Amino acid sequence: MRLVKRIAQLRKTIISAKRRGKKIGLVPTMGYLHEGHLSLVRLARRKCDFLVVSIFVNPAQFGAKEDLKKYPRDLSRDLKLLKKEKVDLVFNPLAREMYRDGHQTYVEVVDWSKLMCGASRPIHFRGVTTVVLKLFNTIEPDLAVFGSKDYQQAVIIKKMVKDLDLRVKIVTGKIVREKDGLAMSSRNKYLSKVQRKNAVVLYNSLKWSRRAYIEGLRDPKLAVNKMASMIKEKQGKIDYIALVDKNTLEPVKKLRKGTLVALAVFFGKTRLIDNTTL
Ligand code: AMP
Numbered sequence: 430m431r432l433v434k435r436i437a438q439l440r441k442t443i444i445s446a447k448r449r450g451k452k453i454g455l456v457p458t459m460g461y462l463h464e465g466h467l468s469l470v471r472l473a474r475r476k477c478d479f480l481v482v483s484i485f486v487n488p489a490q491f492g493a494k495e496d497l498k499k500y501p502r503d504l505s506r507d508l509k510l511l512k513k514e515k516v517d518l519v520f521n522p523l524a525r526e527m528y529r530d531g532h533q534t535y536v537e538v539v540d541w542s543k544l545m546c547g548a549s550r551p552i553h554f555r556g557v558t559t560v561v562l563k564l565f566n567t568i569e570p571d572l573a574v575f576g577s578k579d580y581q582q583a584v585i586i587k588k589m590v591k592d593l594d595l596r597v598k599i600v601t602g603k604i605v606r607e608k609d610g611l612a613m614s615s616r617n618k619y620l621s622k623v624q625r626k627n628a629v630v631l632y633n634s635l636k637w638s639r640r641a642y643i644e645g646l647r648d649p650k651l652a653v654n655k656m657a658s659m660i661k662e663k664q665g666k667i668d669y670i671a672l673v674d675k676n677t678l679e680p681v682k683k684l685r686k687g688t689l690v691a692l693a694v695f696f697g698k699t700r701l702i703d704n705t706t707l
Contacts, residue, residue, distance in 0.1 A: 430511065431518045436527075436567055439520050443481070443568055446517075451479035455570035455597075457561060460484035460521075461501040462510050465576055465605040465613040470514045472602045473574040481568055482511055483520040485527065489535070490556030496698075501618050520564075527563060535559045538585045538592070544678050545581050545671050546693055546702065557582055558589050565597055572598040578605075578612050580691055580704045584678060604703070606632065612703045624696040627663035631694060634659045635705040638672075638690045642707040647684045660694055668693035668700060675706055 433439045443453060454477030456469050474480050484507055491497035504521065511519055535555050541547070542554035565573070575583045583601050590599055605613050610632030611625075620628060634656040638646075646652060649672040656670050673680050675689040684707055691704035 430508070430516050432508065433518055433520050434522055434526065436522065439481075439518075440567055442518060443479075446479040447569075452477045452572075453568060453570045454480045455564060455568050455573040456480070456482045457564055457573065457575070458482060458484055459486045459500065459615065460507050461503055461615040461618075462507045463605075463613045463615065465578060467510060467514060468605050469574045469576055469602045470511065470516060472600065473572070474514060474516075476572055476574075476600065477570075479517045480515070481518045481520055481570065482516050483522075483564055485520070485522055485560065487527070487556055487560045488524050489528065489559055490553050492550055492552060495550075496616075496619075501615055520568075527560065536562050536589065536593075538588045541581070541585050541588060541678055545669055545673070545691060547581075549668050549693070554582070554585050558585060561586055562589065562593075562595075565595055570597050572600055574600045574602055576605075577601045577603060577704070578614070579702070580675075580689060581678065584676070610636070612701070614701060616699055616701065619699040620696055624664075624699065627665065628694075628696050628701060630660050630663040630665060631692060631701060631703045634692070635690055635703060639705060639707055642684050642688075649681055649684055649688075652684065652690070656690075656692070660692075664696065666695040668695060 454473040456473050458466050486500050488497055536558050537555040538558055547554050577583060587599050590597060609629045611629050638652050653670045657667055660667055670692045673689050675687055681688050686707060688707045689704060693700055693702045
């Protein structure tokens, strides 16, 4: 497994792999890897010959008051985990390699980047699409794998690929959860013991919505109210609870099979997201 820090070197290695007829796969991450990330790596490994994992805490997707500086990092542990998964190349650039002095070009999926997570994180998705496009341009992967934990992110990236005629195939992997149901996240590390216990309510409220739908609930407002009260009872501060069309992210008037139920909730200063489809 090679560790590459420079774009030029990455490009050279990829060109050589392509010359040898290799199908290239990419899994973009911010590191501090957990089983959720590794499930995507395994999925990608099965579908390509030359697997690239990027580890880059992308400054462009963090707002000024967000956790860029304290975002957890552990490169040597990440490298050990990725070696076990038979990853071919890890790309771990410095911020100044990805955003050279005077960088001023961004790509944005304009409307969908304002919805849901975008409402409270206005530059977030612009940062995500910009860095992902830069990775796609350098690596030109045949496929790239994203987790449905960040459901809106995956929808926005698919939209960028379609709108900009990119040739990469986007594959999504399932949400991996802790034993009690909390979705795995590098940010779970920030939670106190009590917050960690309370945070299971996110999964429980999503499970409740699925069950209520099966039992006949169709009114999205009733669903939001009940989920909000469950979450507030556990000291969660709601950023949003959205019941939307899973392809267009538009709010639904009536719950249907396939409706996306997505939420973002603060426990203390830690903002967690999760989702399910009905
Ligand atoms: P991050 O390092 O948080 O930027 O995540 C990198 C990729 O891993 C994204 O595509 C995420 O959606 C995905 N991911 C994060 N957590 C999980 C999880 N619990 N299950 C599945 N995929 C995940």
